[in-house]
Amino acid sequence: MISIDSTAFEKALEGLAATNLAGYQQLKFSCLKVDPLAWLNQQLHTVRGYWSEPSGAHTAFVGQACDLLSPEQLQNACESLNHNDDSLRFYGGMAFSRRSAQWPGFPQRRFVLPRFELRQNAQLSEFVINADFHNNPRQEIELIRSQFYALQDPHPLPPLSCQLRQYSYQPNFERWQKLVDEVTAPSFQAHTAKVVLARQTQIKLDRELNPFTLIDHWQKREQQCYSFVFQFDGVHSFVGCSPERLYSRDGLDLRTEALAGTAPRHIDPAQDIELANRLLEDDKNQRENQIVVDDLVRRLQEISLHVQPQAHTELLRLRRVQHLKRPIHATISPDLDDSALLSTLHPTPAVGGLPRSSAMRFIEQKEGFDRGWYSGAVGWFSGERSEFSVAIRSALLSPTSLNTYAGAGIVEGSQAQEEWDELNHKTAALLDLLQLDLDSLSA
Ligand SMILES: C=C(O[C@H]1C=CC=C(C(=O)O)[C@@H]1O)C(=O)O
Ligand SMILES: [Mg+2]
Incomplete structure (x- = not known):
């Protein structure tokens, strides 16, 4: 799976489990470049996303360690993040209007701290795992382990052909x-x-x-x-x-x-x-x-x-x-x-x-x-x-x-x-x- 061997993964996960850390936690691995969309298309998660900037930096993400839906949840997350650190990232968006009826699958606002992210730019390629230890860190560790082994390898995308x-x-x-x-x-x-x-x-x-x-x-x-x-x-x-x-x-x-x-x-x-x-x-x-x-x-x-x-x-x-x-x-x-x-x-x-x-x-x-x-x-x-x-x-x-x-x-x-x-x-x-x-x- 995108060149992260299971020994390195297990060691990092055990390291995280051994700490007494609370709140949001993250593991980062450098990895070989892969086509982010070809990887994303293969994953079985209901939450999947892709974000690319004019600079060329892009992220493919799947799953969620945490979900923000209400204004209070959004505000609390903003307040809890370290102002000198950009590693924990919430991706998502909000509707045009507060009064808009809701699109299927798109509530008024939704931001996720993804479970897994593939972040790439011209210089680097990183695989990121996020954890939410606010409630039950032990259970979170087990969930991450099973979700990691369920990740799929990239496969070329289907062609663009429709009438x-x-x-x-x-x-x-x-x-x-x-x-x-x-x-x-x-x-x-x-x-x-x-x-x-x-x-x-x-x-x-x-x-x-x-x-x-x-x-x-x-x-x-x-x-x-x-x-x-x-x-x-x-x-x-x-x-x-x-x-x-x-x-x-x-x-x-x-x-x-x-x-x-x-x-x-x-x-x-x-x-x-x-x-x-x-x-x-x-x-x-x-x-x-x-x-x-x-x-x-x-x-x-x-x-x-x-x-x-x-x-x-x-x-x-x-x-x-x-x-x-x-x-x-x-x-x-x-x-x-x-x-x-x-x-x-x-x-x-x-x-x-x-x-x-x-x-x-x-x-x-x-x-x-x-x-x-x-x-x-x-x-x-x-x-x-x-x-x-x-x-x-x-x-x-x-x-x-x-x-x-x-x-x-x-x-x-x-x-x-x-x-x-x-x-x-x-x-x-x-x-x-x-x-x-x-x-x-x-x-
Ligand atoms: C609202 C849109 O474009 C905006 C952005 C650039 C130019 C615009 C314009 O010239 O009207 C619009 O303000 C849209 O593309 O749906
Ligand atoms: Mg115009």
């Missing part, structure tokens, strides 16, 4: 037009400058789509993104390749960004640059982005010693779209933990709107589907460091159906047709992979 049976949009274009008109009406704009409206595309497939195969292909095309798969019930998977960082924290050092404002890509390089230049100068797109910058800066100022947005706007170029991006740096006050940061920063006006409460109310009342974890926050936290992405460019996968999501920031000057086209450009990266061209088919 479309049927698809539908919620809202459809007619309804979308009405919603955009409502948000852009002067009487609405007087109190709510931005609402990010989203669409769900429900796709029925002719055969099972393996989530690990899907992310394997997807991440190879979008290497500047966070890629993730979360599976908590063994059936449903939340899969995504998101370009947007919610925040990354190293001690008190926090990096976030405003990613909003979109243009399509063009295969002709000259036309592509033309689209980029127009995006950088476009008033509507600049406002979409500036609203996010201003809101993040204002929220951070309340909890930071220092906040600095980058002076100039960058361009982030993806496979099918390009975005305006403004990085923001802050030094946060020492008494803040990740549970507080998550509730302060999420949801940003890149996925919710401004003011947050009135935009959220509009979305919850009018959008017409449950966003679940789409546009929620996904990632990991430890005492010392954390990394979260905004869960856009994502899909909920059950074996033969795929619900995928895209949103667009509606501000004064937004046109329904242009924003609808923007949704199509955003979902195109995933549909390209599946070779699904919805426009050529009827719903």
Whole structure:
């Protein structure tokens, strides 16, 4: 099993059992590099996950030593972690809205301290075992032993091959037009400058789509993104390749960004640059982005010693779209933990709107589907460091159906047709992979 011999494992486990340690404990082994997704796909656990960062660092994890579901559990875990250590990591996420109905297998929030992790980056490859000794350390040791010997060897992933049976949009274009008109009406704009409206595309497939195969292909095309798969019930998977960082924290050092404002890509390089230049100068797109910058800066100022947005706007170029991006740096006050940061920063006006409460109310009342974890926050936290992405460019996968999501920031000057086209450009990266061209088919 991934090159950790049972003698080394038994010795480390006995060492742990002989101590009188309480709380969360961890064993780490260096191991040979393996394909994390090929390993993950073989494991028999109901909880399985994959998390990959633009830096190339990635983790495949299975099982759970501990589970956090309530705000109190999340807060207690944050408080109990050592601020000078990033080895104990909780992975998971939270839904877009507190009021969202629940997706199958995806509660309001869920973070796990995995039982086993395979952590790799350019330099290292580590196999990590986590233990929760809060209750019954002896029993925990025996559980780890049996679970370790039940781990499976990696095996190549199945190919990506499935056909479309049927698809539908919620809202459809007619309804979308009405919603955009409502948000852009002067009487609405007087109190709510931005609402990010989203669409769900429900796709029925002719055969099972393996989530690990899907992310394997997807991440190879979008290497500047966070890629993730979360599976908590063994059936449903939340899969995504998101370009947007919610925040990354190293001690008190926090990096976030405003990613909003979109243009399509063009295969002709000259036309592509033309689209980029127009995006950088476009008033509507600049406002979409500036609203996010201003809101993040204002929220951070309340909890930071220092906040600095980058002076100039960058361009982030993806496979099918390009975005305006403004990085923001802050030094946060020492008494803040990740549970507080998550509730302060999420949801940003890149996925919710401004003011947050009135935009959220509009979305919850009018959008017409449950966003679940789409546009929620996904990632990991430890005492010392954390990394979260905004869960856009994502899909909920059950074996033969795929619900995928895209949103667009509606501000004064937004046109329904242009924003609808923007949704199509955003979902195109995933549909390209599946070779699904919805426009050529009827719903
Ligand atoms: C809400 C989404 O994108 C956000 C992030 C980048 C650009 C956006 C825009 O231009 O509208 C959105 O704010 C999504 O892709 O579902
Ligand atoms: Mg937009």
